[in-house]
Structure formats: structure tokens, C-alpha cells
Amino acid sequence: MRRESSFMSGSPALPLEEAARRLGVSWDAMARRAARRLPLRFPEEYLEIVDPEDPEDPLRRIAWPHPEELEADPEAVPDPVGEGGRRLHRLVLQKYADRALLLVTERCHFYCRFCFRADGGREPAPGELAEAIALLAKRPGLRELIFSGGDPLVLPNARLEELFALCGELPELETLRIHTRAPIHDPARVDDGLLTALESAPLPVWTVVHATHPRELRASVLGALAKWRRGGFPLMSQSVLLRGVNDDVGTLAALFRGLYREGVKPYYLHHPDRIAGTARFRLSLTEGLALYRALRESVPGPALPRYVLDLPDGTGKVPVESLVEEEPGLWSVLRPGGRRSVYRDIAPRHPYTGS
Numbered sequence: 001m002r003r004e005s006s007f008m009s010g011s012p013a014l015p016l017e018e019a020a021r022r023l024g025v026s027w028d029a030m031a032r033r034a035a036r037r038l039p040l041r042f043p044e045e046y047l048e049i050v051d052p053e054d055p056e057d058p059l060r061r062i063a064w065p066h067p068e069e070l071e072a073d074p075e076a077v078p079d080p081v082g083e084g085g086r087r088l089h090r091l092v093l094q095k096y097a098d099r100a101l102l103l104v105t106e107r108c109h110f111y112c113r114f115c116f117r118a119d120g121g122r123e124p125a126p127g128e129l130a131e132a133i134a135l136l137a138k139r140p141g142l143r144e145l146i147f148s149g150g151d152p153l154v155l156p157n158a159r160l161e162e163l164f165a166l167c168g169e170l171p172e173l174e175t176l177r178i179h180t181r182a183p184i185h186d187p188a189r190v191d192d193g194l195l196t197a198l199e200s201a202p203l204p205v206w207t208v209v210h211a212t213h214p215r216e217l218r219a220s221v222l223g224a225l226a227k228w229r230r231g232g233f234p235l236m237s238q239s240v241l242l243r244g245v246n247d248d249v250g251t252l253a254a255l256f257r258g259l260y261r262e263g264v265k266p267y268y269l270h271h272p273d274r275i276a277g278t279a280r281f282r283l284s285l286t287e288g289l290a291l292y293r294a295l296r297e298s299v300p301g302p303a304l305p306r307y308v309l310d311l312p313d314g315t316g317k318v319p320v321e322s323l324v325e326e327e328p329g330l331w332s333v334l335r336p337g338g339r340r341s342v343y344r345d346i347a348p349r350h351p352y353t354g355s
């Protein structure tokens with residue numbers, strides 16, 4: 001297990017020139033500029049599943065920057081999931097009374113080019129997470145705290161244990177949840193020390209593994225998931241629907257069947273958020289719905305995740321199937337309390353023929 005100061009990884013990160021060589025791309029001025037928007041980091045083991053001969057390889061597509069990241073993006077939404085008004089603290093987001101998100105780090109083992117969360121911001125200062133958790137003690141009805149980031153599993157096991165113990169002080173908290181892509185990007189991170197840390201938690205810990213493509217479910221990943229499962233900790237998954245990566249029924253079905261077979265319950269399939277610089281990954285709701293309806297015929301019920309849209313107005317996630325198209329491209333949904341949320345979609349752009 002490797003430590004880079006407070007950063008814990010199982011597989012060494014490659015120098016960027018070497019990573020570029022293995023991906024069949026150049027570590028050029030564009031990549032350098034894009035890396036200032038969202039960092040680059042490549043665990044050696046993950047790069048082994050990328051095909052350097054295929055310019056449209058789906059895993060290379062999520063790994064390496066594209067010039068459009070640096071261009072104007074008229075479809076982008078400045079705050080794509082409406083978090084602006086939901087910050088209780090720099091490190092706490094709360095959209096629902098019974099749960100909140102704790103941003104325990106800004107760092108990841110690998111940076112997915114479609115992500116909005118890893119923004120290269122400032123790491124929590126000493127004491128800042130404890131301060132955020134103490135603030136949550138004053139929120140009545142808080143039942144679940146979700147560790148997010150960045151990827152919470154970049155933190156050393158001892159640090160996770162400290163945070164779990166602090167969460168145990170929250171009076172009404174019933175469960176902890178971890179959102180992570182570490183078992184996929186860096187399966188060696190799932191070590192005995194991590195299982196010991198999970199066992200130390202004073203509350204049940206649910207883990208949601210973020211998986212994107214069935215090729216990610218290689219032998220090392222299956223081993224990490226089996227280890228987790230043998231530890232007795234429940235696993236769910238979330239995925240983002242991404243154009244040119246997993247936007248066909250066969251790929252999604254293979255991904256969800258593969259997760260289900262490994263004891264991971266597919267939980268959410270997210271419609272892609274309108275993050276600046278990510279137009280190449282977007283689909284319209286019409287395209288996503290057609291895929292999802294076909295998917296229903298291709299996987300067993302328990303292996304079918306919920307297809308959801310996180311609304312830009314900050315009211316949270318809704319099943320895409322609950323949205324109604326009021327006029328071409330304008331969708332709406334009734335929210336609790338009788339308020340109506342509207343969503344202006346992008347124009348359909350299928351079929352995918354390259355970026």
C-alpha cells in the first residue's frame with residue numbers, strides 16, 4: 001500500500017508522459033491546460049484495460065482530456081445540479097432533511113473527464129471536517145451521512161476511522177454511506193486495513209461503487225468486490241450514462257449484469273449533468289429514455305438501476321420516467337409540495353459517430 005502524504009493508493013500512479021504514451025496520446029499543451037481544469041492521475045493497473053490503438057476506446061474517452069474542455073460550451077449549466085443554495089458549510093451539502101453529503105476530500109485515484117465533483121479545490125484544513133460534523137449535530141432528523149468528495153478512499157484507513165468515530169456522535173444518525181470509485185480505479189486500495197476501518201464504524205456502512213463500463217470489471221476488481229462482500233458490507237453501484245462510453249443497451253446490460261453477479265446492487269443510472277467542457281458525453285432525455293426502456297427487457301429486475309436526473313434547480317433527483325415533455329425539449333415534473341420543476345433539454349444528437 002502506497003502513501004503520498006495523506007493520500008492512500010494501492011497501485012502507483014504513472015508519470016503523465018508515460019501515461020500518455022500508454023494511452024496512445026500526447027502529453028501536449030492542450031492536455032497541460034485541461035489538467036488545470038481537472039487534474040490527471042493514472043493508476044498503472046487501470047490503464048492496462050485501455051486500448052491505445054482505438055481512438056474511440058470508451059475508457060480512453062473518460063481518461064484523457066479533449067480540446068472541447070477548453071472551449072465555450074453553450075449547453076452547459078453553471079450549477080448543473082443546483083448545489084449553490086444547499087451548502088451548510090464548505091464541506092457539507094444538504095438537499096434533504098434526513099441526509100447530507102460530507103465532502104471529505106477533493107482528490108481521486110483517477111479523474112474522470114465527465115466529473116463535476118473533483119474540481120481541484122482546497123483540501124479540508126485540519127479540524128475543518130470535525131467542525132462540519134459538529135455543525136451537523138445541530139440538524140434535527142439527520143439519519144444518513146454520505147462520504148463523498150473526490151473519492152473518500154484516498155484517505156488513509158486511520159483517518160477514515162477517526163471520521164467514523166466523529167459521526168457516531170451525531171445523535172440521530174443511523175447509517176453512513178461511502179461513494180467511491182476506488183475499487184474500480186485502484187482495486188488494491190481495498191486492503192485488510194480498509195475492512196478493519198469499516199468494522200470500526202459505530203453505524204452500518206453502505207458503499208456505492210461508481211462503475212462506468214463492463215470492461216472495468218476485470219479480475220482484480222472482482223477480487224476487491226468479493227473481499228468487501230466477505231467482510232459483510234453491502235455494496236450498491238451508480239453509473240453515469242455517457243455518450244460514446246456506455247450509451248448502448250448491450251454495454252449497459254453487461255455492466256449491470258456483471259455488477260449484480262458480483263453481489264453489487266445497481267442503484268442509480270445518472271443522466272449526464274450539464275458540466276462545462278463535457279458536451280461530448282451528453283445525450284438528450286429522449287435518447288436516454290429509449291435506451292432505458294430497452295434495457296428493462298435485457299436485465300433482471302433487481303439488476304436494473306433507477307435512471308435519474310439531478311435537477312439543476314437543486315430539488316434533487318427524479319426518475320427520468322416521471323418527467324413529462326410539455327413541448328419539444330421542455331420537460332417538467334411535479335415535486336413534493338406541489339411545485340413544478342422544469343428542465344430544458346439539449347437537442348438529440350445520435351447516432352454516436354465519434355467525438
Ligand code: SF4
Pocket residue numbers: 107108109110111112113115116117118149150151180181210
Ligand atoms: S472518481 Fe468520482 S469524484 Fe473522482 S473524478 Fe471520477 S467521478 Fe469524479
